[in-house]
Amino acid sequence: MRLMEEKILQEGQVLPGGILKVGSFLNQQIDTRFLAQMGREIARLYAGEGVSKIMTIEASGIAIAAAAGMAMQVPMVFAKKHKTSNVDGAVYSSTVHSFTHNTDYHIVVSRNYLRPGDRILLVDDFLANGHALRGLMELIRQAGAELVGVAAAIEKGFQGGGDGLRTQGVRVESLAIIDRMDDNGILFRRQ
Amino acid sequence: MRLMEEKILQEGQVLPGGILKVGSFLNQQIDTRFLAQMGREIARLYAGEGVSKIMTIEASGIAIAAAAGMAMQVPMVFAKKHKTSNVDGAVYSSTVHSFTHNTDYHIVVSRNYLRPGDRILLVDDFLANGHALRGLMELIRQAGAELVGVAAAIEKGFQGGGDGLRTQGVRVESLAIIDRMDDNGILFRRQ
Numbered sequence: 001m002r003l004m005e006e007k008i009l010q011e012g013q014v015l016p017g018g019i020l021k022v023g024s025f026l027n028q029q030i031d032t033r034f035l036a037q038m039g040r041e042i043a044r045l046y047a048g049e050g051v052s053k054i055m056t057i058e059a060s061g062i063a064i065a066a067a068a069g070m071a072m073q074v075p076m077v078f079a080k081k082h083k084t085s086n087v088d089g090a091v092y093s094s095t096v097h098s099f100t101h102n103t104d105y106h107i108v109v110s111r112n113y114l115r116p117g118d119r120i121l122l123v124d125d126f127l128a129n130g131h132a133l134r135g136l137m138e139l140i141r142q143a144g145a146e147l148v149g150v151a152a153a154i155e156k157g158f159q160g161g162g163d164g165l166r167t168q169g170v171r172v173e174s175l176a177i178i179d180r181m182d183d184n185g186i187l188f189r190r191q
Numbered sequence: 192m193r194l195m196e197e198k199i200l201q202e203g204q205v206l207p208g209g210i211l212k213v214g215s216f217l218n219q220q221i222d223t224r225f226l227a228q229m230g231r232e233i234a235r236l237y238a239g240e241g242v243s244k245i246m247t248i249e250a251s252g253i254a255i256a257a258a259a260g261m262a263m264q265v266p267m268v269f270a271k272k273h274k275t276s277n278v279d280g281a282v283y284s285s286t287v288h289s290f291t292h293n294t295d296y297h298i299v300v301s302r303n304y305l306r307p308g309d310r311i312l313l314v315d316d317f318l319a320n321g322h323a324l325r326g327l328m329e330l331i332r333q334a335g336a337e338l339v340g341v342a343a344a345i346e347k348g349f350q351g352g353g354d355g356l357r358t359q360g361v362r363v364e365s366l367a368i369i370d371r372m373d374d375n376g377i378l379f380r381r382q
Contacts, residue, residue: 029268029304032245032260054223058250063267066254068221076254077220113220122281 001041001175004153005188007034014181018156026127027060028155038175039067042123042151045173049119049148053077055114055140057107057132064153065123072121077114079107079136094138097114107135116144117162127152127174130161137170149173159187192232192366195344196379205372208369209347217344218251218316226371231316233342236364237263240339242312244268246305246331248298255344256314263312268299268305270298270327285329287322298326302357307335317345318365321352328361340364348380 013021025031028112054076056065062078069076079163082093083105091108096104122136133150149171155162157179161181162172177189204212214335216222232270233255247256253269260267273284274296282299289296305311313327331338340362346353348370353363368380 023301024303028271028301029266030257030260032257032267035257036261059253059269059271060248062253063257066221066223066226066257067261069256070227073224075220076223076354078250079220080219080250110214110219112215 001169003034003037004176007031007112007185008176008178009081009152012186014183014186018181020154020157020178020181022154026064035063036071038064038153039069039071041175042068042121042173043071043165045151046121046149049121050119050183052117052119053110053114053121054123055120055136056123057081057136060126061124064125068121068123068151075153076110079109079139082106082108092139092142094135094142096135098131099129107132107139111138111143114139114143114145118143118145119148120145121148122150123152124150127155127162127172128159130165132149133161133165151175154178192217192229194225194228195367198222199345199367199369199377203377205377209350209372211345211347211369213345217255221254225257226254227262229344230260230262231311233296233364233365234262235257236342237312237340240312241310242339243308243310244305244312245314246270246300246311246327247314248272248327251317252315255316258294259314259342268300270300270330273297273299275374283330283333285326285328285333287315289322290320298323298330300330300362304335305330305334305336309336310339311336312339313341314343315341316344318346319350321356324352324356342366343361345369 009126011024025042031141054065054069057079065076095110152174155174155177157177165172202215245256245260248270256267284299311331343365346365346368348368356363370380371378
């Protein structure tokens with residue numbers, strides 16, 4: 001998505017340690033006109049795939065998942081993060097390791113909102129090492145639902161999570177893929 | 192908003208302790224067609240007020256704030272919750288008491304995304320005692336921005352937060368106001 005690459009170049013800030021700050025338009029502050037465009041682009045990419053539900057994790061994935069859900073006219077559900085493992089039988093849960101905070105957290109979703117037969121599109125703002133998405137995939141597996149694919153606003157190609165999923169046969173569509181970024185600039189993968 | 196009252200009656204679950212579960216359409220799982228309608232209704236209510244930015248708190252306010260921002264074509268910003276007080280000079284911060292969890296938490300927003308001259312509409316999924324909104328109002332005050340008003344999807348009128356704000360002269364618009372709820376049913380305030 002050309003527009004995403006332009007936004008990153010105009011407003012993104014590259015910080016040491018492979019950090020890209022896009023708080024001015026994608027998380028924390030959200031450019032809502034651009035958000036609607038992202039939603040429509042995700043809908044276009046996955047048109048005809050019979051997606052029945054969008055799924056994400058709180059918090060920064062919610063806006064883009066909602067925009068995709070509105071564009072595709074399907075419900076959206078978000079998994080919640082918990083510090084402790086939730087053994088409540090009313091939820092599906094899995095564990096995700098956060099490299100940013102060097103800690104594990106648990107994600108849960110009510111069994112009411114993820115059903116066998118659901119065709120799920122996973123949506124998130126960032127795709128880096130893919131651990132959060134793998135946690136969501138585990139919830140889908142527990143529910144007996146089906147994964148249609150993944151849509152990410154920005155993929156950090158150099159962290160390998162997206163390509164790892166592609167190698168496993170998961171369809172992954174990212175609105176921009178960054179293969180390298182440093183003081184010299186940002187290199188986008190040609191898609 | 193008649194449609195909100197109908198959704199609450201059809202899908203809401205009243206639990207002991209003044210708890211209303213609307214996870215099937217408003218938080219956790221979100222009915223995205225209805226979400227777009229809520230956004231347009233908030234835009235209609237605050238049309239002509241010169242709103243320059245929508246503001247909310249993570250996580251469950253994000254979807255409705257994004258929908259309102261899309262309908263009004265203004266940016267949306269969300270405050271983040273922190274366990275600890277953040278003394279970083281790059282943020283505005285305030286403290287909110289959570290009765291649900293009987294604990295204090297801190298909310299922060301980058302100074303970059305809240306500016307003097309901004310005309311802010313606060314949006315949230317629930318308005319109960321109003322403490323979270325008062326925390327956001329404190330951030331607006333620190334920034335020297337201006338509060339235009341509040342829009343809530345569901346106001347628990349019996350908890351008094353909305354009327355407390357109205358008494359202070361704050362414009363508060365709720366898509367449904369529940370004045371009483373118990374085993375006998377849900378009583379909506381006539382608006």
